[in-house]
Amino acid sequence: xxxxxxxxxxxxxxxxxxxxxxxxxxxxxxxxxxxxxxxxxxxxxxxxxxxxxxxxxxxxxxxxxxxxxxxxxxxxxxxxxxxxxxxxxxxxxxxxxxxxxxxxxxxxxxxxxxxx
Amino acid sequence: xxxxxxxxxxxxxxxxxxxxxxxxxxxxxxxxxxxxxxxxxxxxxxxxxxxxxxxxxxxxxxxxxxxxxxxxxxxxxxxxxxxxxxxxxxxxxxxxxxxxxxxxxxxxxxxxx
Numbered sequence: 001x002x003x004x005x006x007x008x009x010x011x012x013x014x015x016x017x018x019x020x021x022x023x024x025x026x027x028x029x030x031x032x033x034x035x036x037x038x039x040x041x042x043x044x045x046x047x048x049x050x051x052x053x054x055x056x057x058x059x060x061x062x063x064x065x066x067x068x069x070x071x072x073x074x075x076x077x078x079x080x081x082x083x084x085x086x087x088x089x090x091x092x093x094x095x096x097x098x099x100x101x102x103x104x105x106x107x108x109x110x111x112x113x114x115x116x
Numbered sequence: 117x118x119x120x121x122x123x124x125x126x127x128x129x130x131x132x133x134x135x136x137x138x139x140x141x142x143x144x145x146x147x148x149x150x151x152x153x154x155x156x157x158x159x160x161x162x163x164x165x166x167x168x169x170x171x172x173x174x175x176x177x178x179x180x181x182x183x184x185x186x187x188x189x190x191x192x193x194x195x196x197x198x199x200x201x202x203x204x205x206x207x208x209x210x211x212x213x214x215x216x217x218x219x220x221x222x223x224x225x226x227x228x229x
Contacts, residue, residue: 003159004159040221040222041221041222042120042205042207042219042220042221042222043160043205043217043219044219045216045217045218048215048216056216058216059216091159091160093160103209103215104162104165105162105217106161106162107152107159107160107161108159109157109158109159110159
């Protein structure tokens, strides 16, 4: 089957605009993660879903960031009032089980967000 | 808090050379340790993992041994190929009851023919 997909692959927006980034996990994967990766850095955790609920959103930097997963599959990361500092690659990953420490996460190709 | 420190890149090698990429970590308890690889234009993918002390993870000729006494998980390969050129990320999870992974900054590997 297909891997994790993310759309769009690139998004350019203006400061202050609203953006939505979409993640399609591997079918049947209950755990879904969002990360942000800045240039020259490793992925930085944002939020983790187990099914439909956000099990851990401690990595969201502020209340401009929000994510949903209403049916337990596709997830959308929403950023309000974008700032230039939000420019980064946003990664999504999914895993089969319950987010245990040994789970293998499967990553999507990422969405490159540029805020002008 | 948890942290992962990797050697800075880029690491530049000739084909068939021996590779070591150093990784050390700070964590409580007994985390699981991972190496991920990101080939140009592709997403991160798991290369290997080890879940307890003295375990050795291996895949595609790469190896790493979980050394709790030195809090290290160095990545090695005996003979690199041009196709190994990529960015390699060391990561941990499962520290202090948290399953949220912590990643290092990544080390770029460039292999010349």
